[in-house]
Amino acid sequence: MANVQQLQETLDAQAPLIDALKNAFHNPKHSDLIIRCADDRWDVHKVIVCAQSPVLAKACEGSFKEAEEGLITLHEEDPSVVEAMLQFIYTLNFDDSCFDIAETSGIVFTVNVHIAADKYDIPTLRKLTVSKFRDQAATGWKTAGFAEAAALVFNAGIAVEESLRERVVSIATKNAKQLLCQDEVGIRFRAVASTTPALAVALWQRKVEGKTEGPVAAKIEDSEGPAYACPSYRCRGILHSIDVDASTTCPRCHGRTLGYYWVKQSV
Known part of the structure; x- marks a missing residue:
């Protein structure tokens, strides 16, 4: 007291x-x-x-x-x-x-x-x-603005926290039937997904994993061979093949860094 x-x-x-x-x-x-x-x-x-x-x-x-x-x-x-x-x-x-x-x-x-x-x-x-986005996405997915927000979130790279991308994928997966409807919201979201590869891959991966919540980053143990992590501390992107002398694009944050800086992970 x-x-x-x-x-x-x-x-x-x-x-x-x-x-x-x-x-x-x-x-x-x-x-x-x-x-x-x-x-x-x-x-x-x-x-x-x-x-x-x-x-x-x-x-x-x-x-x-x-x-x-x-x-x-x-x-x-x-x-x-x-x-x-x-x-x-x-x-x-x-x-x-x-x-x-x-x-x-x-x-x-x-x-x-x-x-x-x-x-x-x-x-x-x-x-x-982040807190505001989580609250707004709960009902805002029913508007055309959700598609625009999703495009921003997945195209901004490390400028956006991973939790926002996870929220977009979670909401979209949970409400997939509605977002497949032929109304303005559904048409707009599908258009964004078709022109935003990172979003399309994240949705596909969530569907394959059969989850509606949780991180959308790739699992190291899911693939054979060495795994390398994106050097950005805000990103968990994983690649299984790296050319240390070449500029490498992260599949998650889309940042470009020399392969030399990617961090080899132990499986």
């Missing part, structure tokens, strides 16, 4: 600081960094933003142009995704309903935020988007 009371007291003591951080978002007072994306601009605070994103922190250090000008321009991002990322940095959450995502679905938006979290190295945001 004492531990619970102590925890509550700690949370109560932290509340003013958390509120202060939330109130600092979209407040230019004391800001010392500008982030631009397309026509949007955010006046932010280095001590807050850089503490959660090593990538943004690096841009603000040394002799980089951004450090000298106090301006970071994000050329390749969607402004709504940047807004969600910054909202999370200040509030530890982002509200999907605040964004204009009429042309896509919430589940697609979540995947894009997940990819941005990887790009700017914000692991806590990645963790949140």
